[in-house]
Amino acid sequence: xxxxxxxxxxxxxxxxxxxxxxxxxxxxxxxxxxxxxxxxxxxxxxxxxxxxxxxxxxxxxxxxxxxxxxxxxxxxxxxxxxxxxxxxxxxxxxxxxxxxxxxxxxxxxxxxxxxxxxxxxxxxxxxxxxxxxxxxxxxxxxxxxxxxxxxxxxxxxxxxxxxxxxxxxxxxxxxxxxxxxxxxxxxxxxxxxxxxxxxx
Numbered sequence: 001x002x003x004x005x006x007x008x009x010x011x012x013x014x015x016x017x018x019x020x021x022x023x024x025x026x027x028x029x030x031x032x033x034x035x036x037x038x039x040x041x042x043x044x045x046x047x048x049x050x051x052x053x054x055x056x057x058x059x060x061x062x063x064x065x066x067x068x069x070x071x072x073x074x075x076x077x078x079x080x081x082x083x084x085x086x087x088x089x090x091x092x093x094x095x096x097x098x099x100x101x102x103x104x105x106x107x108x109x110x111x112x113x114x115x116x117x118x119x120x121x122x123x124x125x126x127x128x129x130x131x132x133x134x135x136x137x138x139x140x141x142x143x144x145x146x147x148x149x150x151x152x153x154x155x156x157x158x159x160x161x162x163x164x165x166x167x168x169x170x171x172x173x174x175x176x177x178x179x180x181x182x183x184x185x186x187x188x189x190x191x192x193x194x195x196x197x198x199x200x
Contacts, residue, residue: 001105001106001107001125001126002099002106002107002109002123002124002125002126003026003106003107003108003109003124003125003126003127003128004109004111004114004115004123004124004126004127004128004174004176005017005020005028005108005109005110005111005127005128005130006110006111006112006113006114006115006127006128006129006130007112007129007130007131007181008112008131008137009112009137009141009152009155010132010136010137010138010139010140010141010144010152011130011131011132011137011181012130012132012140012181012188013110013112013130014030014110015181015185015188016128016130016179016181016188016192017030017108017110019185019188019189019192020108020192020196021108023189023192023193023196024106024196025104026104026105026106026107026108027098027102027104027107027108028108028110029095029098029099029107029108029109029110030110030111031091031095031109031110031111031114032110032111032112032113034091034094034095035087035091036066038087038090038091038094039064039066039069040064042090042094045086045087045090046058046064048086049069049082049083049086049087052082052083052086053072053076053079053082053083055068055072056068057069057072069083084117084119085119088117088119088120089119092119092120092123095109109124115127115129115168115171115172115176116167116168116171121171121173122173122174123174124174125174126174126175126176126177126199127172127174127175127176127177128176128177128179128195129165129168129176129177129178129179130179130181131165131178131179131180131181132180132181132182133182136182137152138152138153141155165178177195179191179192179195
């Protein structure tokens with residue numbers, strides 16, 4: 001079973017993933033983190049992206065510059081689609097390899113945005129969406145990243161689907177359940193335990 005664990009910035013999805021791993025031993029594949037690693041590790045991905053975008057994304061020593069890619073995506077309305085068309089197949093291949101290397105009854109795919117991506121529509125068996133009140137999410141993200149409130153709000157606004165469960169219900173093509181995470185870690189742990197027991 002592939003359980004997609006998602007949620008917006010500051011919702012606590014990474015905390016939830018860690019708890020599920022700790023309590024049940026479910027291996028966790030963090031897609032958002034892994035994408036950043038694939039730029040460096042994949043044999044052709046970065047070259048393919050540079051060729052598609054028509055720009056250099058490495059410094060003088062050949063190291064990947066994430067800020068350069070971010071600037072290109074921000075300035076070019078089509079750049080994100082081009083990058084995702086190359087990144088997503090590489091990510092899916094990497095995920096499948098990882099699952100073969102980590103056999104388990106349940107694999108957790110942690111991602112902030114995968115449920116709203118057309119490429120991954122229908123992927124996975126079930127989704128658990130971690131949510132929290134807007135102001136709680138802002139406070140958590142500010143404390144975690146030492147970011148300003150303005151910076152956090154700007155990042156949150158980019159995750160449209162994670163800010164609107166109505167949109168999620170319309171687009172999400174796998175069954176999902178919402179886990180409200182506005183309280184303590186003990187309360188979250190109890191909710192996760194109830195969720196796993198219900199899934200059998």
